[in-house]
Amino acid sequence: MASVNVDEIRSRVEEDWPRIVELIERKIALKSISAEGITGEQMRRSAEFVAEELRLVGIDAQVAQAHNADGTPGAWEVIGSRIVDPDAPTVLLYAHHDVQPVPDPSVWQTEPFVATQVGDRLFGRGSADDCGGIAIHSGALKALGDELKVNIKVFIEGEEEMGSPSFIPFIEAHRDEFDADVIIVADSGNWSADIPSLTTSLRGNTTLDVHVRVLEHPVHSGQYGGPILDANTLAAMLIASMYNGDGEMQVPGVAAEEPVGGLQRDLDEADVRRDAGILPGYRLAGTGSLASRLWTKPSVTVIGFDAQPVEGSFNVISHETTFRLSLRTAPNQRPEQAQQALADFLVSHAPFGCEVTVTPGENGMGWAMDPNAEATKDALEAMEEAFGVAPVNKGEGGSIPFIPDLQRIFPEAQVLVTGPEDPKANAHSPNESISMPSLKKNIVTEALLLDKLAR
Missing domain, CATH: 3.40.630.10 (Zn peptidases)
Known part of the structure; x- marks a missing residue:
């Protein structure tokens, strides 16, 4: 022909x-x-x-x-x-x-x-x-x-x-x-x-709502502050536990992959910094090629957080809070599998034994x-x-x-x-x-x- x-x-x-x-x-x-x-x-x-x-x-x-x-x-x-x-x-x-x-x-x-x-x-x-x-x-x-x-x-x-x-x-x-x-x-x-x-x-996507509870009700920070950490601080510790010292996710069961078909050319860091508007002093998180970090490795982002605004804040220890996570999953991983792995990790890593419950959201396959x-x-x-x-x-x-x-x-x-x-x-x-x-x-x-x- x-x-x-x-x-x-x-x-x-x-x-x-x-x-x-x-x-x-x-x-x-x-x-x-x-x-x-x-x-x-x-x-x-x-x-x-x-x-x-x-x-x-x-x-x-x-x-x-x-x-x-x-x-x-x-x-x-x-x-x-x-x-x-x-x-x-x-x-x-x-x-x-x-x-x-x-x-x-x-x-x-x-x-x-x-x-x-x-x-x-x-x-x-x-x-x-x-x-x-x-x-x-x-x-x-x-x-x-x-x-x-x-x-x-x-x-x-x-x-x-x-x-x-x-x-x-x-x-x-x-x-x-x-x-x-x-x-x-x-x-x-x-x-x-x-x-x-x-x-x-294309990476997949899944969301989770994470509820952190430490008290039955708010209490005065002067009277009880010290041994009792507020729910927002505990949530921050929980969020930080998902990462190692390089800023890479360390959640068992959440997969990472290398670029599909092999990496012919890595992304230019200067271009990425300029396009994203990254501040000069910020060091990019993760390890390996920029391409893998942006295309095929998982990433998790806090896209919502329930907390008292600075305006109108007062001296109490917050008893509970909820934050929403958006997890971008490796192209070949089932998002519900990654979602469950992340949920299990968060519950098992509850700081100081606080109460952590996870509500799963929507899933999209990569x-x-x-x-x-x-x-x-x-x-x-x-x-x-x-x-x-x-x-x-x-x-x-x-x-x-x-x-x-x-x-x-x-x-x-x-x-x-x-x-x-x-x-x-x-x-x-x-x-x-x-x-x-x-x-x-x-x-x-x-x-x-x-x-x-x-x-």
């Missing part, structure tokens, strides 16, 4: 470029903010727009409204397909058409919902996350045209930024529209605008790519041909729950996570933008990948 020529694909993308740019510009202007209501008219209009754009590149696309598990109306979704040969492999293309809100437009340098090109970047809310993903799919399908050799199924989600509450019910109701040999999720990004990446892993899958090798080869440099794989410290859900429901499918973002994209933040030269290369990459997957 003859392969498409990379130079010809590049030429076709260049010819189609004005349409692709207009697609992103019009999509940004739709203000498809799911936080303003996933069932809202703005989301229906957005879905209709995306469906029409997909029809223009040969996809039999339609808009369908999902329903939540309780039967209430859910998101406006876009599904579609193009079957070229019943015996050919089938590829599902995923992106999402909802975007994050803009709480404070004054901190933007451009109008958030007016696409504005500055240099080689196009600014606007949703430009990278995930108008870019939609543009990649559209551009790749247009570039291949009648030379497409795989069957295509498309799912453009309308509630990804809201945690995908109706995602599972929708899949269950439309299994045939999702069943595929390969799933390409275009909702991540590259190492940089010039260096492509596959996203190799995900790890199969580095040896044929689709993985095809994707890496396509990236190098399109970008002209070898790809550098990367993980993500955050969680994207629908990806492990897809893998669980369709265990035979090979999942590839790609995307239009780069470190300057500012997804979810003010001044979101997408690199236009990188977007062209991403489109060429996907066209080449779809062609390789036909083998």
Whole structure:
């Protein structure tokens, strides 16, 4: 089977470029903010727009409204397909058409919902996350045209930024529209605008509420302070017990992993410090590569704490307190297993015999790519041909729950996570933008990948 020529694909993308740019510009202007209501008219209009754009590149696309598990109306979704040969492999293309809100437009340098090109970047809310993903799919399908050799199924989600509450019910109701040999999720990004990446892993997530109690009621700190430590101090001791002297978690049963597929390049500490706004005197916690600490090792964060505010405080020993932990789990560990291990550890390490009870919260499974899958090798080869440099794989410290859900429901499918973002994209933040030269290369990459997957 003859392969498409990379130079010809590049030429076709260049010819189609004005349409692709207009697609992103019009999509940004739709203000498809799911936080303003996933069932809202703005989301229906957005879905209709995306469906029409997909029809223009040969996809039999339609808009369908999902329903939540309780039967209430859910998101406006876009599904579609193009079957070229019943015996050919089938590829599902995923992106999402909802975007994050803009709480404070004054901190933007451009109008958030007016696409504005500055240099080689196009600014606007949703430009990278995930108008870019939609543009990649559209551009790749247009570039291949009648030379497409795989069957295509498309799912453009309308509630990804809201945690995908109706995602599972929708899949269950439309299994045939999702069943595929390969799933390409275009909702991540590259190492940089010039260096492509596959996203190799995502950490899972679990939460726990921890209640610490030392007294039946508050007492005066002058009368009883000394032998009785307040609940907040005991909670602080309990929190500190989760770490060793290097600031690394030391909880038996909470797994740690190394970067999936091997570490080709570690993260630059100066970049991480700058991007996160770390104060100069702070020493980074943990050991090993920065990549492993951010992508595949567990991390736990106190995201809530019940304590008396400084304003209005008085001289009493607090008798009880509650804090909430968010535990990011290694990609391959079951989150409920890590949750139980952490709960057991906290109860068994109650300082001075205080009462510690743990209430488990929600769990989200992580995900790890199969580095040896044929689709993985095809994707890496396509990236190098399109970008002209070898790809550098990367993980993500955050969680994207629908990806492990897809893998669980369709265990035979090979999942590839790609995307239009780069470190300057500012997804979810003010001044979101997408690199236009990188977007062209991403489109060429996907066209080449779809062609390789036909083998």
